[in-house]
Amino acid sequence: MANSYTDIPELKFHLHNDAMRHIAELKEQGYADAGKYDYAPVDFDDAMDSYEQVLEIVGDINANIIAPNAESVDAEGAHCENGRVRYAQKTYENLDAINKAGLNGMTMPRRYGGLSLPVVVYTIASEIVSAGDASFENVWSLQNCIETLYCYGTEEQRQKYIPRICEGETMSMDLTEPDAGSDLQAVTLRATYDEANDCWRLNGVKRFITNGDSDLHLVLARSEEGTHDGRGLSMFIYDKRNGGVDVRRIENKLGIHGSPTCELTFKNARAELCGDRKLGLIRYVMSLMNGARLGIAAQAVGIQQAAYEEAVAYANSRRQYGKEVINFPAVYDMVATIKARLDAGRSLLYQCARYVDIYKSLEDIQRSRPLTSEERQDMKRYQRLADAFTPLAKGMNSEYCNQSTYDCIQIHGGSGYMQEYRCQRLYRDARITSIYEGTTQLQVVAALRYITNGTYFTVINELSDAIAAQLDTCEGFDATAFCSRIADMKALLEQCVEFVKSKNDQDLLDYCGRSLYEMTSYIIMCQLLLVDAMRCPELFQKSLTVFFNIAESEAARHSVWIKGSEASLATR
């Protein structure tokens, strides 16, 4: 029987990374839960076996329920009726299967009914589900907003809400408004304290809210009257059981039809404050967004995987001029490029997920005991790495996702343009990934400071050292040659960064941001893919060869562009 986990050996490869022992041990803290919960692992091997088995269940449900349902979900879409959302019929079928399998509260501690899985495992599951139906991934994975409530809510709120999410209730994060999209500082939804009932009341409108008719909402609202910036915003919990929020309409979108994008009206809706007042945007939303961005990166990789499968299958079966079209170099180029981007982007995604796992686990340990100074340093280091890698993983994978689904249609020729083929849905679903949870342009902004302050160069140097240390053990191909190509790309990036910095012009820096960002991303992805290929040449050597070729040509293109950037900016 088809299984979207076991059928893709690259996923198992990324699960079985050397860092997993450290991650599982941080997460399980001496495997202390083993005596308290019958489903807790007793040691590392047991934990890895459990992760495998969980992912096999996700793979089974995706291959046999979610993916086969996707076409029907796309055709029917979600609807708005009497102020409520009605999902497509097959979305309910997907939810039923997910809930019966108990795939909820994936990363939550067991004491609240969660599965206590690492972010890496949750991210693989997200990727798998996205490959089947990217719209369903939104409905399912928004459960991860609970992470923010867990981090910043009170113990009473955790006990009240987390078990409900672990039982399968859904979530949404209500941030954007008609006049507050990328610029969330402009949020106006009003939160006022209701003395008589000892609660907060929310009034106003939210727009573009994914899965906006969920059971539990995290809402960004203006609690400080008279303020106009981010410092007047707080985070609130709205429980649908209390009523007061209606869905005015849902958007008619290009893709992800199964995921309802809602306009919400809050009419005196009862709400609870989550965390401290005034920290809604500056602390909690930033944390929420980083998790969500990793989720979109996983979604983008999942769609790329689906596009790759469609492309390979079609290119190997379609015959023209007496042979399968994959035999034409021009078609092979597209297929190989899709796979190379997929392997490189996926490696970036899971490296980022590992960083998140390490710092989040340390953060969690800190809730029960003070960290040692070494642990504290580690937490800071991995948080910085996660913050630096998240915009790369989100931005690059969502752009790749668009490019690869475009190429997938191109490989299909005229057929790919027809509604009967899956590739056209993938193309439509892909388009949003580079827009929501922060556009690619905002990912560039988030990454730019780490380019100019040297953080990425430190990362690149550390990765280069790690690769150099493993060179002796590499068999099967000459990794040294790849190392020197990385060094050349890095030297080119250094020249470009110096050139832009020397102009001392913020506008020029922003103008060149995308190029610097991509050059940086390419170098890091080359390094990560090289590490993967050294560990497992049979899976990654071909992609390594193709991807280095792409990376070097892109780096050269960007460096040329940067040299002419001043003149082209002057045309505005």
Next chain:
Amino acid sequence: MKIIVLAKQVPDTHNVGPEAMTPEGTVNRSALPTVFNPEDLNALEQAIRLKEQHPGSTITMLTMGLPKAVEVLKEGVFRGADDGVLLTDRALGGADTLATSYSLAQAIRKIGEYDIIMCGRQAIDGDTAQVGPQVAEKLGLPQITYTEEILSCDGQTIVCRRHIDGGVETVEAPLPALITVNGSAAPCRTRNVKRVMANKHREFTTWGVADIDADASQIGKTGSPTNVKAVKSIIFKAKETRTLTASDADISALIKELKENNTI
């Protein structure tokens, strides 16, 4: 309520290769991958739904087969059963449906209390649909076969919708009763992650002939009046279409040809 689900580990007939048969014409079980008999999974789903509707109910799986058949017990627990018993003994080998149903009935007597026994309509390796009804006969229970859905169950009676040729019928039986479930019933839910993590190292009760107080003359090959002469692996191949005249001769020739190539 106490529910017993009978399940069988069967060769995966969707993946039959050329090595599926021995030169002697019997099924080469060691060369075939095994699966949970599909209609037994339909039965398990109905059992799990009953359990959900009647909190406190328990589901015990019972299987007879090689030691490897413990896999179906584990699979059942991963999906929602509480426990399982494996009936395995060399003396039980070669059993036909009569000997199998006798052995299962003895094991069920040993389990003791039960309200409902459920099983798939038939197994994909034999396609007889006899074991369920025979177990009911041996235990003196009412039976509802070809069940598509359990409509209600109050602990005293059970009402089922049966799938019959050309329609459905609704049947009520007093408990305890045996229900066989059709492949057209709801598919079984997938594994549950917490159940998998909690039960992956689970061990199950194993009984042999001595444990079920069985009469040696009624079990295994000795207790099986059926003899399989040969089993053939037949692969149908569509060829050309043909137009016949409406003559007796053409029709007789066609029937003869279809018999010869095992189509009918």
